[in-house]
Amino acid sequence: MNRPASRFRWPAALLVLVLAATSARAFVDDALSFAYEAANPYAERGWIIREDAWGGDLGQGDKKAVTAQLFRGNSYMFFLATDINGAALRVNIYDAEGNLAESKSWQRGRFAYAEIKPRSTGTYYAIVEIISSPEERTGWALVYGFQRK
Amino acid sequence: MISCTRAALGTCSTTGFLCFILPGSQVKFPATVILSLLFVLLLCLSTALGEKPDQTIDLGQFPAETVDSVVIPVPSEIFTVLDKLGNPNWRGELGPEENYPASPNRAQVALLLGTVIADGFVAVEAEDSERVKKIGRNVLTLAEAINVRKSVVARSNSIIEKADAREWNAVRREFDGALQDVNQAMLELNDAQLAQLVSLGGWLRGTEVLTSIVKDKYSRDRAELLYQPMLVDYFNRQLDQMTPRLRRQQLVGEIRKSLGRIGPLIKKSQPSEISEETVTEINALATQMVELIRAKAG
Numbered sequence: 001m002n003r004p005a006s007r008f009r010w011p012a013a014l015l016v017l018v019l020a021a022t023s024a025r026a027f028v029d030d031a032l033s034f035a036y037e038a039a040n041p042y043a044e045r046g047w048i049i050r051e052d053a054w055g056g057d058l059g060q061g062d063k064k065a066v067t068a069q070l071f072r073g074n075s076y077m078f079f080l081a082t083d084i085n086g087a088a089l090r091v092n093i094y095d096a097e098g099n100l101a102e103s104k105s106w107q108r109g110r111f112a113y114a115e116i117k118p119r120s121t122g123t124y125y126a127i128v129e130i131i132s133s134p135e136e137r138t139g140w141a142l143v144y145g146f147q148r149k
Numbered sequence: 150m151i152s153c154t155r156a157a158l159g160t161c162s163t164t165g166f167l168c169f170i171l172p173g174s175q176v177k178f179p180a181t182v183i184l185s186l187l188f189v190l191l192l193c194l195s196t197a198l199g200e201k202p203d204q205t206i207d208l209g210q211f212p213a214e215t216v217d218s219v220v221i222p223v224p225s226e227i228f229t230v231l232d233k234l235g236n237p238n239w240r241g242e243l244g245p246e247e248n249y250p251a252s253p254n255r256a257q258v259a260l261l262l263g264t265v266i267a268d269g270f271v272a273v274e275a276e277d278s279e280r281v282k283k284i285g286r287n288v289l290t291l292a293e294a295i296n297v298r299k300s301v302v303a304r305s306n307s308i309i310e311k312a313d314a315r316e317w318n319a320v321r322r323e324f325d326g327a328l329q330d331v332n333q334a335m336l337e338l339n340d341a342q343l344a345q346l347v348s349l350g351g352w353l354r355g356t357e358v359l360t361s362i363v364k365d366k367y368s369r370d371r372a373e374l375l376y377q378p379m380l381v382d383y384f385n386r387q388l389d390q391m392t393p394r395l396r397r398q399q400l401v402g403e404i405r406k407s408l409g410r411i412g413p414l415i416k417k418s419q420p421s422e423i424s425e426e427t428v429t430e431i432n433a434l435a436t437q438m439v440e441l442i443r444a445k446a447g
Contacts, residue, residue: 071222
């Protein structure tokens, strides 16, 4: 009796997985568009915005650490964004010892920003956080740029 | 109606509600409005104070919460600093001016593509538009050899167009974009490992140029740019996780061996203590690897 159901179990599970992966990817892509849009005025002011970026999805109150290799002598900016209306995010930059290293940061609704002029070359951590969100999972994207001046 | 020179509390003549009256003014504000404003102000203040980031965090709590993907810095992030620290001879760092023939070995083409894109960044620093255009065309040829030509056609054309216009920041962005487009196309073709080889090729060529410039005129500030332990670990990990078929390839095997020697050289020092000898040693290893990549492709 269970046979017909079990016959469809694997394809159904696979379909669910594919749909979940596709939708996760889609909302990260949407978040990425928002992050680039927010960073665009900085590009016009001489910042070079990288084409590579980080992204993912998090629940409310969750944090993630993103590792970045930064070089002393440059200034860096990080733009965090989501496409979820009503969500609030935060990004802060710490050095390899866990000390707050940013020179400036702000948080405005679904956008957050942090700027750093590294005191030494090495690994830094951008801590990404979903402060609040109307959704269970919130897609986020983090882009960064550096300044030649 | 109450009128006075000090803020006063009175009763509104029209509504009968309790009101605040501003000094020397006939304007009255209902007490509820003022109290609400005060409440909102206090709320904002407490939120702002609460949102102040921690001065220190325990990074140990994040190992499982760290995003796996690593964004590899583009060579121009380092070249920019070198420019500020002196006046490097970028023209002297340009790679050989040659067209690379298509090779059936996709791993080798991927590595070569990475080195050619890194050469593009060097040519931009040298502001050599002819070389940039040639590199733009080479990128297209190599991309074709690994079936990702379509993904970089627009970039290649844009590189040529912007090099003609000498819009150097735009060219830098296009080379960065070409790298991402190639990576993305390879991921779509389930060739993630080849995409990693493109990144590795670019990093090796960038490191060769960086060490060459630092070696020419050593200073601690310049040498500090080599302090990239996270990237060396990342590339070592990627090579270790490659399929046995890829790892068995002589070129990949040799690069794995040399990269294994670069890691301890970088990690043994503090950022500000990378010695001239270490720079020379890393330069020899990076040069050897880039020569191997080019030779095997020739």
